């Protein structure tokens with residue numbers, strides 16, 4: 336296993352470009368199963384989660400080719416309907432195969448994803464939506480089995496106790512585009528990644544109205560065809576890079592972004608007196624300024640367009656170095672605070688009050704060996720390491736590789752002293768038991 340060694344204390348400076356959004360690519364790859372014609376997807380980041388999804392599509396019978404330079408071609412002439420546990424267990428997002436299998440095969444058998452460190456991750460809303468579309472679902476031996484012979488459009492509501500569901504909306508939209516009749520989805524998720532999926536489906540011939548809102552109207556069509564699609568930029572990667580600039584008190588311009596997708600983050604950064612400048616025409620955002628003038632803020636994660644849960648950990652790390660008391664409340668995954676105990680090991684002052692972290696900003700953090708627990712927590716630890724005094728070793732960085740393409744190279748181009756090493760290089764007193 337690799338580890339990341341970071342020598343903290345360098346203010347990052349320079350320009351860096353974001354890649355395509357992981358959370359858009361995963362359902363988009365799944366959606367290619369809806370047609371027997373080839374679909375070409377561009378700006379696909381090189382991530383382990385994407386490779387898992389490619390393996391799953393191959394297992395289902397699709398021809399999946401990485402053409403290089405971020406272009407993938409997927410041709411699902413024939414499609415099997417069983418997604419096995421051995422592959423699904425590697426990635427929760429495999430559940431977004433349910434919708435396309437229902438649409439294309441009128442049946443699906445997909446291993447149920449378990450929980451993960453960020454929370455239990457149920458799929459009751461996905462199943463409720465499928466039932467409303469005339470499917471009969473059963474759960475047997477760890478698999479959800481769907482009989483969709485009666486698939487038909489209907490009116491349904493997808494809101495849950497934590498708001499709309501992102502992959503649940505993706506699943507229902509993908510099932511509905513080939514369902515006879517009209518489907519109306521209320522409380523649909525409107526994350527930019529859901530919008531990108533809808534754009535792909537429209538390019539394939541689907542009839543979807545209301546894209547980008549909480550109300551979608553889908554009129555089923557008989558068949559979909561191939562197309563080419565370029566994935567939208569990754570707003571979470573962009574936000575992580577901006578916060579890397581902010582936490583180190585540097586000046587970083589992130590290129591290839593859509594500032595309109597990142598309003599809640601930019602607004603919160605401004606409130607914390609972190610200077611940010613967005614240029615929507617150029618597709619850039621620049622963060623600059625010293626850490627001196629900053630002030631504590633309250634952050635609440637919410638469904639889009641609210642502050643994204645996927646940037647909560649990185650924002651928390653930044654606020655751990657911002658004087659004053661900040662409060663961060665997690666409304667999407669109330670237990671998504673695995674990074675907190677690790678940040679405490681670096682000298683942060685954070686206490687938990689239910690789903691809120693009370694962060695007493697400190698003037699400095701100190702390098703330490705820390706353990707990554709999930710994708711975004713890993714990013715937060717890397718950011719803290721960049722700003723900390725001394726050396727930080729982040730272990731279990733395979734979590735990071737699931738969602739960030741060569742993060743250490745991008746940070747190194749900004750002047751970060753960061754390197755990926757085999758864990759044999761780690762001082763023995765730091766190694767996990």
Ligand code: EPU
Nearest residue numbers: 358428456457458459460461495497499500501502667710
């Ligand atoms: N929920 C239910 N029932 C359901 C589905 C969801 O109660 O049937 C709850 C969840 O437990 C959670 C909330 O609803 O409390 C929102 O979950 P959602 O379904 O929207 O999450 P997801 O689709 O499983 C996607 C991203 C996550 C991101 C969330 C929230 C992908 C592949 N994953 O997950 O990304 O945190 O939306 O925005 O798109 C990440 O990239 O690190 C990541 C975890």
